[in-house]
Amino acid sequence: MEPAIRTVSSRVVYENRWMAVREDEIERLDGSRGIYGVIDKSDFTVVIPAENGGFHMVEEYRYPIGRRTWNFPQGSYPDRRSGTPEDLARHELAEETGFRAGTLTRLGYLHGAHGISSQGFHVFLATDLEPGETAREPEEQDMRQCFVTREEFKHRIREGLITDDSSLAAYTLLLLHEEGGVLT
Structure with missing residues (x-):
């Protein structure tokens, strides 16, 4: 066609x-x-670090919108380099939270703004987390992280504290995964 x-x-x-x-x-x-x-733009990864009925999230100042917001750890390879989505997911998780995932489960691939951008993102669930040191980039100096229960997560969405479309889409893929859906 x-x-x-x-x-x-x-x-x-x-x-x-x-x-x-x-x-x-x-x-x-x-x-x-x-x-x-x-x-x-190069594709990026979103990582859902999950344990104990909740998630580890990061908060930082987002220059384009002029405010701080919460999201799941995410990022792309620097200088538009390429590599495997799994390696990038492990890197972003460790860089932003310090955690290393014992188990990394691929949940799917989505496009964030398919009307204006070629960029897409891979979503991973990180479990069996081991703590470690962060290695944040200069733009992430103000980054904070915290653990939120699922109820706190939903509350932050309702309050406008989580507005990141990729984090919300990743959460949807997680819910589908938990229902037993097979994603591509």
């Missing part, structure tokens, strides 16, 4: 070590033309 939109030309209009923004000239099925802006 022919794609609904065909790329006629593409040019990078901005690039740094984390992302590239490109502008594509496109042609629609009816032959009309237009432009489409796309943000290309």
Whole structure:
């Protein structure tokens, strides 16, 4: 089947070590033309560190929204490098929380903003946690972490303290996993 939109030309209009923004000239099925802006970023991982009926979460200041919010540990490889999602999940978990996962279970893969970005994310459940030292990046100097019960987690969502779409989507995958659903 022919794609609904065909790329006629593409040019990078901005690039740094984390992302590239490109502008594509496109042609629609009816032959009309237009432009489409796309943000290309490397995939990232979200890790749900779970134990004792709850989760370990991190909180940090998020510059684009101008406030602190809570989320599950997450991140991508620096400089748009690539590697396995499992290795990245273990790295991000240790870097942000200090925990090492004895068991890492893949819950699925999702896209966060498929209308504007090529970026997706892998979701993992981390259990059998062993504490250790964090190794946070300079942008994470203000990061805090805490353990929350599932009820506290839901309360933080209701209060607007957890607004991160990838953390909420990861939680949904966890619930489906616990129901016995097989995810791809």
